[in-house]
Each structure stands twice: as C-alpha cells, then as structure tokens.
Amino acid sequence: MNKISICINRYFTTNLWTFMKKLFLHGLVLTFVLYAVQEDAFESFGATKTMLFALCITLVVIGFFNAATEFHSQREYLVFDLRTVLPLSVWVISTLIIQSLLVFCQASITVVILIKIFSIKNYFQYFITVFLILFSSDMLGFLCGFLITSSLNTTMSLMAGAIIIQVVLSGVLFTPTGLFEKITKAIVSYHGMCAIGSVADLNSYLPAGYPLEMMYYPDLDYIITAWASLLVLAALECALGVAILYFNLSCTEKYSLTKE
Amino acid sequence: MKLYIQSKKYGSNVVLKDVSIEFPEGSATLVIGASGGGKSTLMKSLVGLTKFKGYLLKDGNSRVRFNRKNICYISQQPLLNPKETVIQCLYYQTLLSFPNMSKTEALQYAKCFIQRFALSKVENQRIRSLSGGQQKRAAIAHGMLRNLPVIVADEIDSGLDCVLGESIIRDLCRIAHQEHKTLVVISHNLDNIRFFDNIVILAGDEHGTGRVVYSGPTKAVLKHFEAKDIKEVMHIVSNKRYRQNTQDKEEVL
Numbered sequence: 001m002n003k004i005s006i007c008i009n010r011y012f013t014t015n016l017w018t019f020m021k022k023l024f025l026h027g028l029v030l031t032f033v034l035y036a037v038q039e040d041a042f043e044s045f046g047a048t049k050t051m052l053f054a055l056c057i058t059l060v061v062i063g064f065f066n067a068a069t070e071f072h073s074q075r076e077y078l079v080f081d082l083r084t085v086l087p088l089s090v091w092v093i094s095t096l097i098i099q100s101l102l103v104f105c106q107a108s109i110t111v112v113i114l115i116k117i118f119s120i121k122n123y124f125q126y127f128i129t130v131f132l133i134l135f136s137s138d139m140l141g142f143l144c145g146f147l148i149t150s151s152l153n154t155t156m157s158l159m160a161g162a163i164i165i166q167v168v169l170s171g172v173l174f175t176p177t178g179l180f181e182k183i184t185k186a187i188v189s190y191h192g193m194c195a196i197g198s199v200a201d202l203n204s205y206l207p208a209g210y211p212l213e214m215m216y217y218p219d220l221d222y223i224i225t226a227w228a229s230l231l232v233l234a235a236l237e238c239a240l241g242v243a244i245l246y247f248n249l250s251c252t253e254k255y256s257l258t259k260e
Numbered sequence: 261m262k263l264y265i266q267s268k269k270y271g272s273n274v275v276l277k278d279v280s281i282e283f284p285e286g287s288a289t290l291v292i293g294a295s296g297g298g299k300s301t302l303m304k305s306l307v308g309l310t311k312f313k314g315y316l317l318k319d320g321n322s323r324v325r326f327n328r329k330n331i332c333y334i335s336q337q338p339l340l341n342p343k344e345t346v347i348q349c350l351y352y353q354t355l356l357s358f359p360n361m362s363k364t365e366a367l368q369y370a371k372c373f374i375q376r377f378a379l380s381k382v383e384n385q386r387i388r389s390l391s392g393g394q395q396k397r398a399a400i401a402h403g404m405l406r407n408l409p410v411i412v413a414d415e416i417d418s419g420l421d422c423v424l425g426e427s428i429i430r431d432l433c434r435i436a437h438q439e440h441k442t443l444v445v446i447s448h449n450l451d452n453i454r455f456f457d458n459i460v461i462l463a464g465d466e467h468g469t470g471r472v473v474y475s476g477p478t479k480a481v482l483k484h485f486e487a488k489d490i491k492e493v494m495h496i497v498s499n500k501r502y503r504q505n506t507q508d509k510e511e512v513l
C-alpha cells in the first residue's frame with residue numbers, strides 16, 4: 001500500500017505536465033473531429049453512423065497512444081527497477097490507478113464535448129462507453145509497448161498495424177464473416193461501435209421500412225454485454241502485458257546448476 | 261562468493277568458457293581485459309541478468325546458492341529515468357528501498373549521497389540534461405544507497421576525469437574494507453589497480469572465447485607474468501601469447 005502511493009507520487013512529480021498535456025490534446029483533437037463530422041448527425045442514419053465511427057476510432061487511437069509510447073520509453077529502466085526495489089504487483093496496481101485516472105478525465109472531457117455539440121441526454125451511458133473504449137485501447141497500448149523490446153521503429157510499425165486492424169475490423173466498413181467474425185471478438189473498436197451505436201440508438205434514424213442493424217441493437221442488456229466485452233478485453237490485454245513483463249524478468253534470472 | 265561459468269553463449273558465439281572466480285567477502289576485485297572480451301557479460305551473469313550454464317555459490321566449499329537480491333549492480337550504461345531530477349531519482353529510490361523511512365529522513369539520506377558523489381551542483385537538473393560522467397555518478401549513488409553487501413560496477417570510471425574516477429574508486433574500496441562489503445569493479449584505467457586486493461584478467465583464446473588468464477592477489481600478478489608493470493601484462497595477454505591447456509593452467513606458447 002505504502003509503496004503504491006510512493007509510485008503514484010513519483011509519477012505525478014515527473015509527469016504532471018505530460019498528464020495535463022494529454023488531457024488538453026485529447027480535448028482539442030476530439031473537438032476538431034466532432035466538429036468535422038457534426039453535419040446531419042443525430043438526424044440521418046448515415047451521418048450519425050459516420051460521426052460515431054469517427055468518435056470511436058479517435059478514442060481508440062488516443063487511448064492506444066496514452067500508453068504505448070510511454071511504456072516503451074520506460075521499459076529499460078523500469079525492468080531494472082522491477083528487478084531490484086519495485087515489486088511487479090505494486091507497479092501494476094499503481095499503473096492501473098494512474099491510467100484509470102487519466103482515462104476517467106478524458107472520458108469526462110469527451111462527454112462534456114458531446115453535450116456541448118450534440119446536447120446528448122443519456123450522458124451517463126455515454127460516459128461508461130467512452131471510458132471503457134479508452135481504457136480497453138489503453139491496455140492494448142500497454143501490451144504493445146512491452147511486446148517489442150528492441151527498437152522504437154519496430155514498435156511504431158506494430159502500433160500502426162494495430163490501429164489499421166482496429167479501423168478495418170470495426171464492423172462499420174464491412175460486415176465481417178467467417179474467420180473475421182471470430183477475430184472481431186478481440187477488437188476494441190468493434191465492441192466500442194456496438195456499445196456506442198446502441199447507446200446513441202442509431203437504428204432509430206433508419207428510414208421507415210429498413211431492417212434494423214443487429215450490431216446496434218437498442219437494448220440495455222445488449223449494451224451491458226458490449227460493456228462487459230470491453231472490460232474483459234481490457235483485462236486480457238493487461239494480463240498478457242504483465243505476463244510478458246514477468247517472463248522478461250524471470251527468464252533471465254534462471255540458471256542451471258550443473259555438476260562440477 | 262564463487263562464480264562458475266561452464267559456458268556462456270550468444271547464439272553460436274561462445275563468449276565465456278570455463279570461468280571460475282572466487283570473490284572473497286570484504287574484498288575489492290578489479291576485472292580487466294580487452295574491449296569486447298566479455299567483461300560486461302561476466303558481470304551480467306554474476307548479477308543474473310543473462311542466462312548461462314553455471315552457478316553462483318555462497319562460497320567455494322558449501323553448495324549453497326548466493327542470493328542475488330544482495331547484489332547492487334551499476335550497469336555500463338546508466339539506467340535511470342531521464343525525466344527525473346537527480347534528487348527525485350535518489351529520493352524515490354530511497355523510499356522504495358527502505359519502506360520504513362520517513363519522508364524527511366529519506367530526503368536527508370538522498371542528499372547525503374548527492375554530496376558524496378559531488379552532485380550538489382546539479383541536484384535539481386533532470387538526468388537527461390546531465391553530462392555522461394554526472395549520469396554515471398548519479399547511477400552509482402542510485403545503486404550505492406541501497407547499502408547491499410555486494411557491489412558490482414561495470415566501467416565505474418568511464419566518462420569521469422582521472423581525479424574524480426580515482427577518488428570514487430578509492431572511496432568504494434575503502435567502504436568495502438571498512439564495512440566488509442564485496443566489491444567487483446570493471447575498469448580500463450590501470451592506474452587504480454593499487455586499491456584492489458584481487459585482480460581478474462580476461463583474455464580471448466584462439467577461438468576468441470573469453471577465459472580467465474589470471475585470478476588472484478594484485479601483488480602477485482607481475483611476478484606471475486614475469487612483467488615489469490601491469491601494462492606489459494596486458495600486452496602479453498592481448499598478443500595471445502597465452503593459451504590455456506586442458507588443466508586450466510596458463511602456459512607460454
């Protein structure tokens with residue numbers, strides 16, 4: 001407990017400015033994106049869908065870069081600390097607290113912007129959805145930051161790849177079938193679109209007579225399932241990231257005791 | 261502490277082979293050898309940062325493994341958070357190392373180490389804005405403040421001027437003797453050899469694999485190689501006039 005507060009303290013003494021900068025940039029980028037796609041949003045189906053898609057992808061990208069670059073740059077001395085004075089569990093818990101705090105602030109900013117531009121009503125549902133999308137992609141960034149050990153360049157291309165996959169398999173550009181349908185289960189933006197599409201009640205903007213799109217089924221149970229999927233995804237990504245880190249720490253510690 | 265490395269490979273490149281070194285408790289040991297000869301690799305094996313075939317025992321007689329948690333390792337390239345200032349870095353390291361210490365005590369303690377390694381002038385500067393030698397000193401202070409029984413330092417005086425380098429090495433050796441700590445240091449500066457009790461010389465054999473050509477008291481090294489000074493010893497060793505036979509003994513070719 002004591003060590004956790006030391007870690008959080010330590011983070012904010014050196015990174016308070018970075019933290020604020022992230023929040024500021026988040027607000028700026030999101031305002032820009034939402035203004036760009038606001039026309040006809042919450043009036044026609046197509047425009048609303050485009051707006052939600054832009055929102056969702058922006059959130060995924062922002063969440064992803066919250067963590068990815070930061071952890072990659074920390075990696076070297078972090079591993080050194082984890083070997084010596086800093087227990088892994090302490091670091092993981094304090095990191096989760098810090099990242100949740102960051103994501104909480106970003107989600108609040110997002111909802112404020114949404115209220116300002118679109119006067120949305122069910123902002124609590126929006127808040128939870130936005131929070132979970134950000135958190136889930138944050139954890140994806142956390143995972144990618146530790147996946148590649150050698151150079152920043154490799155990590156950068158990996159990150160670009162991850163973002164492209166998120167865009168393509170979000171379920172908006174085409175309806176994935178077969179193998180791709182299975183893959184979309186592990187895609188943050190897909191579950192994000194499901195959740196935010198039904199929170200915004202996207203189907204109600206369909207012209208009369210059109211069949212409902214099941215992906216945005218407007219039902220509280222459906223929304224909760226999508227939220228749960230995002231949460232599970234975040235937990236899995238986090239666990240995998242920690243496992244990679246743990247493996248990195250422990251595998252070099254082993255040595256075989258051979259006979260003289 | 262006794263380190264035995266049967267072999268240490270990177271891929272198919274055998275870097276170290278048949279290395280067996282005793283580091284007596286409370287003694288200062290200097291490790292020298294050619295650049296790229298495997299000194300850093302030896303240290304990393306010692307502190308458990310890399311896998312190798314072999315073991316690290318508490319002493320030569322018992323078969324008890326040495327607990328690596330007792331080793332403080334100062335790496336060749338300083339590994340500190342570049343965003344933190346020197347005082348922050350040392351302060352938080354103190355807090356994490358000694359959870360029972362109060363905040364004021366920890367600050368006092370960190371300041372103590374800043375003074376000791378002549379960092380007072382730059383204590384509020386970020387690590388990334390320090391010179392190479394200042395970074396190195398910050399890293400030494402960062403490692404030393406944990407007060408562990410074994411100190412392993414890779415190229416401790418690289419980037420330091422000879423006066424400062426000598427004073428830090430003299431200081432460390434004095435601490436080792438006074439507080440009965442085991443000190444293992446890599447250095448390319450042969451002038452400081454007189455402060456150390458023991459010396460380990462690594463040299464490549466005909467395949468380029470690193471082997472220990474000498475491991476013993478500093479006093480006896482010149483006699484062993486029949487050389488007039490330590491530089492001559494290094495020349496003898498690097499000219500590969502030495503080769504190990506099967507009994508692990510050195511022999512002039």
Ligand SMILES: Nc1ncnc2c1ncn2[C@@H]1O[C@H](COP(=O)(O)OP(=O)(O)OP(=O)(O)O)[C@@H](O)[C@H]1O
Nearest residue numbers: 270271275293294295296297298299300301302336
């Ligand atoms: N991580 C690694 N992967 C592959 N090869 C390595 C690795 N680290 C070191 N080597 C190789 O092992 C050999 C010994 O390297 P080492 O760093 O131990 O040398 P050194 O004696 O410390 O040299 P210097 O005095 O220049 O620091 C070198 O040939 C190097 O190429």
Ligand SMILES: [Mg+2]
Nearest residue numbers: 299300336414
């Ligand atoms: Mg080296």
